[in-house]
Amino acid sequence: MDECIIRAHGYIRNRCMSNGYEMDEFTKISPETMDIEQQRQILANAIFVADSDPPKKFFKDEVQVRRLDTVIRHELFQGYLDYQDATNTRLSLDKEQVLQLVDALKKEQSAKVLLAQYEPGTLRNLLRSIVAAFPTSTTGSSSTSES
Numbered sequence: 001m002d003e004c005i006i007r008a009h010g011y012i013r014n015r016c017m018s019n020g021y022e023m024d025e026f027t028k029i030s031p032e033t034m035d036i037e038q039q040r041q042i043l044a045n046a047i048f049v050a051d052s053d054p055p056k057k058f059f060k061d062e063v064q065v066r067r068l069d070t071v072i073r074h075e076l077f078q079g080y081l082d083y084q085d086a087t088n089t090r091l092s093l094d095k096e097q098v099l100q101l102v103d104a105l106k107k108e109q110s111a112k113v114l115l116a117q118y119e120p121g122t123l124r125n126l127l128r129s130i131v132a133a134f135p136t137s138t139t140g141s142s143s144t145s146e147s
Contacts, residue, residue, distance in 0.1 A: 004041035007062070012037055035120070039077045040065040046080055081124065093129035101126070 012034055016023045027034060044062040048055045059065050065073065093101065105111045115123060 004045060005038055007041045008034060008037035011041075011062075036073075039073065042080065043073065043076055047076070081121070084121075092125070093133070095133040098130050098133040102130070 012026070013023050016026045040062050044059045044065045045057070047058040049058050068076070105114070108114050118126070
């Protein structure tokens with residue numbers, strides 16, 4: 001993962017330099033560009049051909065991933081995150097822990113600052129834990145009532 005971040009940063013820096021942009025200026029114009037390139041780098045390095053022996057990367061290189069349609073890239077990355085969630089148990093909160101987290105965030109005056117210190121993947125895991133702790137009903141019941 002760290003190597004993917006470094007490669008993404010280098011790619012964006014080189015693109016900016018070759019087009020006469022300052023990197024800070026460019027990322028202000030298009031802040032999502034770094035995240036998208038990190039996703040591309042991860043996909044290029046994390047997806048392997050099933051049952052290949054020895055393991056063989058699915059994509060030849062990140063250039064091949066850059067050529068993917070935006071929706072396909074997004075869905076592949078979502079699949080990668082889902083797989084990580086299913087196989088990585090490092091951050092999973094039970095309902096009691098979720099309630100404690102929510103209570104702490106309510107009391108924290110600068111909750112944004114507190115949450116900003118976490119990596120996007122950690123924030124996604126926290127959000128998934130919160131959603132899982134409070135499943136929605138599919139019965140179509142209404143919460144409105146007349147007094």
